[in-house]
Amino acid sequence: MLKKVAVLGGGNGSHTMAADLALKGLEVRICEAPEFKESFAATLERQEITLVEAGSGEKTAKLALATTDFEQAIKGVDYIMMPIPATGHERFFRAIMPYLEDGQTIVSWPGNYASLYFARMLKEEGLKKDVTLAEGHTLPWGCRLEAPGRIKVFVDAWKLLLAALPSKETARVANDLKDYYPVAVASSVLETSLNNLNPIVHPVGTVLNAGAIDNRKEDFHLYRDGTTQSIARAIKAVFEEVSQIGEAVGVKMLEYPEETFWLKSTIMSHYFRAPEDINDTVANIRGPSSMKSRYITEDIPYGLVPVAGLAYSYGIDIPIIDATICLASAINGADYYGEGRSLGELGIAGLKREELDQILRKGS
Amino acid sequence: MLKKVAVLGGGNGSHTMAADLALKGLEVRICEAPEFKESFAATLERQEITLVEAGSGEKTAKLALATTDFEQAIKGVDYIMMPIPATGHERFFRAIMPYLEDGQTIVSWPGNYASLYFARMLKEEGLKKDVTLAEGHTLPWGCRLEAPGRIKVFVDAWKLLLAALPSKETARVANDLKDYYPVAVASSVLETSLNNLNPIVHPVGTVLNAGAIDNRKEDFHLYRDGTTQSIARAIKAVFEEVSQIGEAVGVKMLEYPEETFWLKSTIMSHYFRAPEDINDTVANIRGPSSMKSRYITEDIPYGLVPVAGLAYSYGIDIPIIDATICLASAINGADYYGEGRSLGELGIAGLKREELDQILRKGS
Numbered sequence: 001m002l003k004k005v006a007v008l009g010g011g012n013g014s015h016t017m018a019a020d021l022a023l024k025g026l027e028v029r030i031c032e033a034p035e036f037k038e039s040f041a042a043t044l045e046r047q048e049i050t051l052v053e054a055g056s057g058e059k060t061a062k063l064a065l066a067t068t069d070f071e072q073a074i075k076g077v078d079y080i081m082m083p084i085p086a087t088g089h090e091r092f093f094r095a096i097m098p099y100l101e102d103g104q105t106i107v108s109w110p111g112n113y114a115s116l117y118f119a120r121m122l123k124e125e126g127l128k129k130d131v132t133l134a135e136g137h138t139l140p141w142g143c144r145l146e147a148p149g150r151i152k153v154f155v156d157a158w159k160l161l162l163a164a165l166p167s168k169e170t171a172r173v174a175n176d177l178k179d180y181y182p183v184a185v186a187s188s189v190l191e192t193s194l195n196n197l198n199p200i201v202h203p204v205g206t207v208l209n210a211g212a213i214d215n216r217k218e219d220f221h222l223y224r225d226g227t228t229q230s231i232a233r234a235i236k237a238v239f240e241e242v243s244q245i246g247e248a249v250g251v252k253m254l255e256y257p258e259e260t261f262w263l264k265s266t267i268m269s270h271y272f273r274a275p276e277d278i279n280d281t282v283a284n285i286r287g288p289s290s291m292k293s294r295y296i297t298e299d300i301p302y303g304l305v306p307v308a309g310l311a312y313s314y315g316i317d318i319p320i321i322d323a324t325i326c327l328a329s330a331i332n333g334a335d336y337y338g339e340g341r342s343l344g345e346l347g348i349a350g351l352k353r354e355e356l357d358q359i360l361r362k363g364s
Numbered sequence: 365m366l367k368k369v370a371v372l373g374g375g376n377g378s379h380t381m382a383a384d385l386a387l388k389g390l391e392v393r394i395c396e397a398p399e400f401k402e403s404f405a406a407t408l409e410r411q412e413i414t415l416v417e418a419g420s421g422e423k424t425a426k427l428a429l430a431t432t433d434f435e436q437a438i439k440g441v442d443y444i445m446m447p448i449p450a451t452g453h454e455r456f457f458r459a460i461m462p463y464l465e466d467g468q469t470i471v472s473w474p475g476n477y478a479s480l481y482f483a484r485m486l487k488e489e490g491l492k493k494d495v496t497l498a499e500g501h502t503l504p505w506g507c508r509l510e511a512p513g514r515i516k517v518f519v520d521a522w523k524l525l526l527a528a529l530p531s532k533e534t535a536r537v538a539n540d541l542k543d544y545y546p547v548a549v550a551s552s553v554l555e556t557s558l559n560n561l562n563p564i565v566h567p568v569g570t571v572l573n574a575g576a577i578d579n580r581k582e583d584f585h586l587y588r589d590g591t592t593q594s595i596a597r598a599i600k601a602v603f604e605e606v607s608q609i610g611e612a613v614g615v616k617m618l619e620y621p622e623e624t625f626w627l628k629s630t631i632m633s634h635y636f637r638a639p640e641d642i643n644d645t646v647a648n649i650r651g652p653s654s655m656k657s658r659y660i661t662e663d664i665p666y667g668l669v670p671v672a673g674l675a676y677s678y679g680i681d682i683p684i685i686d687a688t689i690c691l692a693s694a695i696n697g698a699d700y701y702g703e704g705r706s707l708g709e710l711g712i713a714g715l716k717r718e719e720l721d722q723i724l725r726k727g728s
Contacts, residue, residue: 204691205575207572207691208571208572208574208575208691208695209573209574209575209576210572210573210592210594210595210598211569211572211573211575211576211589211590211591211592211594211595212573212575212576212579213594214592214593214594214595215576215589215592225575225579226575227575228574228575228578228579229578230574230575230577230578230655230695231574231575231578233694233695233697234574234691234694234695237694291594319686319690320690320691320694322683322686322687322690323686323687323688323690323691324687324691326683326684326686326687327568327571327572327598327684327687327688327691330597330598330601330684331572331594331597331598333597
């Protein structure tokens with residue numbers, strides 16, 4: 001059962017999750033890394049967060065604690081939530097590792113292969129804590145910080161895939177979370193990670209709009225302006241490549257009906273919905289404002305690169321994903337294949353299907 | 365020596381070349397395919413072409429003949445010029461093949477591997493005519509039909525690579541053409557074809573502007589609007605990949621100084637120049653207006669696909685070129701690798717470097 005929760009991070013997702021769970025009656029602590037203290041000052045000061053939700057107005061959530069002290073944040077909690085960018089995974093997990101307690105569950109939103117990554121970190125440090133690593137396939141909302149300590153939610157997920165590592169713990173975690181989120185059980189943490197739609201939609205959509213993004217900067221809207229017929233076709237091709245990998249590793253992809261690819265409001269899947277009166281909410285999400293946006297710098301190295309690793313491992317051609325990674329690398333003068341999350345870092349390099357299944361099921 | 369010339373085709377390039385050579389005192393015939401009679405009607409009717417050149421005003425060129433009869437067009441000429449899109453190569457060459465005469469020289473502008481392609485067609489038909497196949501690395505001008513029979517030239521090449529197949533004929537052809545064009549001798553028809561900048565600049569520039577092109581249609585300007593920093597980087601990467609192939613097959617690439625990639629007016633190389641008073645001419649070239657533009661449908665299958673074939677043959681990685689071909693294929697629902705000009709069609713599949721050199725030198 002969920003009682004005491006620590007939410008890590010100080011961005012859109014973390015503020016939303018902390019406020020939402022506090023408003024739902026839980027004892028919630030939020031913890032940002034000390035190096036980001038400045039942008040987190042309002043929340044530290046107020047010890048509360050204002051949540052603005054379309055349709056249901058404005059509410060302020062009282063927190064049990066807002067801090068930059070990781071030890072204080074996670075001591076005695078049953079759940080540790082990580083609704084943070086994948087670029088922060090290592091930093092935050094390394095910060096809490098020394099203080100982890102038996103029985104705790106750590107959930108990443110979205111996973112981006114975090115459960116496998118954290119399992120390998122624990123193994124490497126020789127930490128034999130009885131913790132469960134879990135993940136959702138996406139963040140439960142589309143949300144943005146409007147001002148320090150004030151966040152706006154504009155779309156809700158109505159189906160959230162959830163899985164734990166080891167997968168035998170999934171049912172228990174899903175049961176704990178079902179009163180708070182619309183969870184649906186996934187077969188493994190590969191199912192949640194492969195179903196994250198950010199890497200499927202964002203990188204190729206951004207690359208094929210490189211000229212427009214360079215020119216428009218702040219005013220660019222990927223969904224409204226950038227998701228033209230050409231881009232929708234390419235996104236569909238990426239989804240089909242990921243689906244082939246899913247099939248090879250025995251993972252079911254979420255339904256992505258044909259028409260969804262052609263609508264600016266559902267291209268991020270029909271599992272998100274906005275209140276009817278603000279139907280163009282998804283389309284009107286702003287950005288990316290540059291080719292160094294998280295749509296590239298997070299979604300490629302932490303999203304598409306592990307996909308490419310699995311493809312290579314299982315002998316599957318992924319020309320459109322490769323194309324996206326290569327062009328983004330050339331544009332940004334980066335080596336995303338080299339920098340990105342490798343199967344080695346996830347502790348699943350060179351495994352046969354049965355060996356992979358065993359790790360997902362048993363956790364090692 | 366150049367006396368009687370037939371210019372094939374009825375587009376920008378053909379009209380410009382016919383008018384230019386007629387104004388330079390040659391006896392010029394122009395021949396469009398009968399199926400395009402309608403758009404060629406004004407020229408057929410007038411038997412002359414009006415040429416508008418920035419700086420030097422308007423001139424009208426009297427033609428020896430404007431026709432849609434291929435036999436009449438090429439009978440007795442010493443040079444047959446083909447300033448036509450690569451998509452028309454097969455159609456036009458098949459049309460003139462039965463009437464070719466010993467001693468004639470056929471020049472393609474630009475080559476796009478046409479010399480090798482025509483040599484294979486002649487061989488396949490068992491035609492043992494004593495003709496020379498030759499090509500320039502580009503069309504000598506940037507030009508557009510302003511109205512039927514009236515064309516505007518806005519940039520001139522000041523260096524035109526020229527080669528013949530067999531390459532022992534190059535000196536003779538260059539000597540014939542040097543009074544009319546700024547020819548520079550290339551080592552072989554692979555040097556001219558690999559140095560065509562259209563496939564280097566256009567496809568990747570178009571793909572990375574897919575969203576903008578879908579949205580803007582008629583008003584898009586690749587050089588002015590679309591050649592942002594991201595796109596310039598990708599174009600540079602394509603040039604570097606082609607250069608690697610050039611090195612592998614012993615072909616010298618034109619100088620492409622670093623700064624050229626970053627200027628909207630010289631990205632198509634500093635070998636083109638516009639009169640100083642219309643300095644933004646290149647930047648202001650309109651288009652492409654759709655993803656099915658010749659920037660994709662000609663420059664990929666007839667430009668990048670043979671490059672990819674050579675790369676594969678000589679074990680060279682070309683990730684950015686592959687990326688461009690794959691994304692354009694996904695966007696247009698096409699299979700450009702399959703449709704494009706293969707090394708087999710050029711008669712040079714599976715050759716070792718020495719065998720290739722021999723074909724280029726001796727013609728077979």
